[in-house]
Amino acid sequence: MMKGDFDNIPIVSLAGLAEDAAPEERAKTVAALKEALETSGFAYLADHGVSEDLVEKMRQMNMAFHDLPMEEKMALKINGFHRGYMPMSSSTIVTSSVAKVTKPNRSESLMVMHEVPEDAPYAGEPLQGPNQFPASLPEVAETARAYMTEMTGLGERIAGGLAEALGLERDWFKQYFDNPTLFLRLLHYPEQPDEEELFGSAPHTDYGFVTLLKQDNVGGLEVRNKRNEWIPAPPIDGTFVMNVGDILAKWSNGRFVSTPHRVRNLSRRDRYSQPFFYDPSMSALVECPPAMLEAGETPQMEPVLYGDYLLERLNKNYDYRKKAS
Ligand SMILES: O=C(O)CCC(=O)C(=O)O
Numbered sequence: 017m018m019k020g021d022f023d024n025i026p027i028v029s030l031a032g033l034a035e036d037a038a039p040e041e042r043a044k045t046v047a048a049l050k051e052a053l054e055t056s057g058f059a060y061l062a063d064h065g066v067s068e069d070l071v072e073k074m075r076q077m078n079m080a081f082h083d084l085p086m087e088e089k090m091a092l093k094i095n096g097f098h099r100g101y102m103p104m105s106s107s108t109i110v111t112s113s114v115a116k117v118t119k120p121n122r123s124e125s126l127m128v129m130h131e132v133p134e135d136a137p138y139a140g141e142p143l144q145g146p147n148q149f150p151a152s153l154p155e156v157a158e159t160a161r162a163y164m165t166e167m168t169g170l171g172e173r174i175a176g177g178l179a180e181a182l183g184l185e186r187d188w189f190k191q192y193f194d195n196p197t198l199f200l201r202l203l204h205y206p207e208q209p210d211e212e213e214l215f216g217s218a219p220h221t222d223y224g225f226v227t228l229l230k231q232d233n234v235g236g237l238e239v240r241n242k243r244n245e246w247i248p249a250p251p252i253d254g255t256f257v258m259n260v261g262d263i264l265a266k267w268s269n270g271r272f273v274s275t276p277h278r279v280r281n282l283s284r285r286d287r288y289s290q291p292f293f294y295d296p297s298m299s300a301l302v303e304c305p306p307a308m309l310e311a312g313e314t315p316q317m318e319p320v321l322y323g324d325y326l327l328e329r330l331n332k333n334y335d336y337r338k339k340a341s
């Protein structure tokens with residue numbers, strides 16, 4: 017095993033993370049996850065326990081949303097709570113450590129986040145406000161809410177496995193996710209020309225804890241290994257593509273790697289994808305767990321509030337937030 021030394025992305029069965037799985041089966045799953053996340057930071061997740069019908073329904077709703085008249089989508093333009101419609105070419109990843117990024121991404125998306133009850137004590141705080149859904153297609157809202165609930169369950173199961181992969185108690189991460197920061201991004205990538213520095217999603221790493229991506233059958237996602245080769249990550253039926261985000265890489269003291277990836281839709285078809293980002297509570301104090309460190313190993317990160325870290329990244333990368341700040 018060597019960080020970044022990979023030519024393909026492994027398929028990992030999560031059967032061992034099911035509530036009723038035998039201990040040996042669980043150990044096998046944890047070991048496979050550990051190997052994948054230490055090497056490429058990516059894995060295809062099979063036997064994940066999320067209803068395929070719901071996954072498919074979400075894809076249908078993603079397509080239906082983007083088929084709405086532009087006027088209707090623009091009426092839902094992204095709000096200060098980072099929820100709503102982002103038109104084509106409105107985000108440029110300037111914090112990318114991966115590439116010189118000059119051209120805006122060739123994608124449009126509906127950003128959905130966790131629901132915030134109006135009477136929640138934290139309502140109105142940064143990133144804690146209302147979602148924006150199309151009134152003419154109520155199934156988009158219904159499906160997105162159901163999907164986020166199911167995906168949160170998957171995120172919790174994975175966090176249990178990751179804790180064990182780091183030599184911690186199964187529920188170690190739990191305290192940091194009592195009010196998780198959730199992003200469901202319903203993305204549409206039109207076909208694009210093969211042009212220098214032009215991407216559906218420019219090379220980047222993800223900010224958060226883990227990303228759980230469902231993509232349609234078009235392809236176009238690529239992951240970079242340490243030889244700077246771009247390894248295709250085509251869709252595989254019945255799986256999610258999981259990857260480690262920057263905060264998990266730091267949290268794990270670099271055990272798990274956050275690997276650059278990009279999207280180019282060079283097919284002659286529209287591409288749709290639905291990444292779900294499972295991130296800690298805004299108030300979580302992220303700090304390398306002492307119990308994880310080996311003798312002589314020191315933490316590489318300064319403790320940071322997840323909310324502070326996240327807001328800094330968002331403020332730099334999204335045009336609508338740059339003007340506001
Ligand atoms: O659409 C995809 O396949 C990947 C999207 C992605 O990397 C992201 O939104 O962070």
Ligand SMILES: [Fe+2]
Nearest residue numbers: 220221222277
């Ligand atoms: Fe990403």
